[in-house]
Amino acid sequence: MKAVLMTAAGNPEVLQVQEVTNPGVPVGETELLVRLKAAGVNPIDTKLRKRGTFYPDRIPAILGCDGAGVVEAVGAGVQKFRVGDHVYFCNGGLGAHQGNYAEFTTIDERFVARKPASISFAEAAAAPLVLITAWEALYERGRLEPGERVLIHAGAGGVGHVSIQLAKLKGAHVCTTVSSQDKANFVKQLGADYPILYKQTDFIQAALDWSGGEGVDLAFDTVGGETFHKTFPAVRVYGDIVTILEPDANTVWKAARLRNLRIGLELMLTPMLQEMVEAQQHQAEILEECAKYIDAGKLKIQVSHRLPLEEAAKAHELLESGSMTGKIVLLIGEE
Template sequence: MKAVLMTAAGNPEVLQIQEVVNPAVPVGNTKLLIRLVAAGINPIDTKLRSRGTFYPELMPAILGCDGAGIVEAVGAGVQRFRPGDAVYFCYGGLGAESGNYAEYTVVDERFVAHKPTSVSFAEAAAAPLVLITAWEALYERGRLEPGEKVLIHGGAGGVGHVAIQLAKLKGAAVSTTVSSQEKANFVKQLGADEVIFYKQTDFVQAALDWTDGEGVDLAFDTVGGETFHKTFPAVRVYGDIVTILEPNANTVWKVARARNLRIGLELMLTPMLQGLEESLQHQAEILEQCAKWIDQGKLKIQVNHQFPLEQAAKAHQLLESGSITGKIVLLISDE
């Protein structure tokens, strides 16, 4: 099969398309052989490519956590799927298990969900990592409740545009930061109640004005860096702030402590990195629920750029250029 191999850590040119041996499904287990139609590209992919994977001794590597495709064959223990089923999932691509920049992959059925029927394979492949991240951050780390007010940084981005929709589905009011009128129009279409142009406006003051000086119940940081600690005064006393980035070592925690904030750290890769099978199964259950919402028209994934598999390096270059609206996807086969 054709696959994009990461031959070494470095710039996008280290991604080379090559012929490799097709994976096989071991007899008597619960794994699926999946013919990949599309693979999503995420910031974790570019970080692993530039810095090295979590398993540098296992090189070369096939990147790509997000995939969507068709079940080709099943192990004897498989119960939920059969050949011909369309699926989507977030699994592999961290350096240990083979990722999805390839024509085929093997994944345990417990970690796979049925693809939403109303969207393309490209849209489905763009969805898993951002859906799980936003779900865990808002619903599990942040404990978002109906009627609460949430501030979402980077609302037009991959995670942000999904987070807006999940927050609205929970019955929350949403404010979000954007950098342009085009992005403002986009997030308003997703249901954002308050849009903050962070380059022209102090987002803390805007959030306080929006909440009559109290602060939001939950802030969701998808940006990191100074944005994380600068958000502390925008959160109400005893409120929550969740970030998907590692806080800087020089983060000043004084305001967070004075306001008695609850700090949440969200990394949806933890189950893969720690081998937590029950948590991986829970993530697949999240995708099953989100597929229902997608098919009901309550949730959508924005795919703005699509590249053929052999142009994975160009896709990485685009993502690293910054300020991307929505998601980037690799198209692997026709369907």
């Protein structure tokens, strides 16, 4: 089969299209063989390409955590899926197991969800990692409740644009930081109540004014660095802040401590890295729930760029250029 191999750690040029062995008929009782139609491109892909995967002794590697495709064959013990089913998932691509920059992959049925029927394979492949991240960060780490006020950083980005929608589905009020008027218009269409143009406005004061001077109940940081600790004063006393980045060593914690903030760390890759079967099953259940929202027209996935598999290196360059709206997807064969 055709696949994009990461031949070494380095620049996007290390991503090379090659012919590799097809995974073939599933060997596991509960495995599916999936003909991939599209693969999502995420920041974790570019980070692993630059620094090396979590398993540096297993090079070359196939990157790509997000995938969507058609079930080609099933193991003898498979119960939920049949040949021909359309599926989407976040699995592999970290170095231990094959990722989705390829024509085929195998995956345990417990970690798979049915693709939303109303969207394309490209949109489905763009969704899993960001949906799970946003769901866990807002609903599980941040314990979001109806009527609460939320600040979401980088609302036009991959995680941000689905976070806005999930927060609104919970009945929350949402303000979000964006870099341009075009992005402000975009996030308004998603339901954001108050876009903050952070290049022109102090987002801390804006969030305080919007929340009557108290601060938001929950802040969701998808940017990291200084943005994380600068957000502390924008959160109410005894409020929550969740980040998807590792706090910097220079983080100034004083405001968080004085305000008794509850700090949440969100890494949706943990179940895969730790091989936690029940947690991976739970993430598949999250995707099943999100599929219902998508098919009901209550949740949309924004795909900004669709590129052929052969242009994986270009996709990485685009993502690393920054300031993306929505997601980048690699198309594999015909949809």
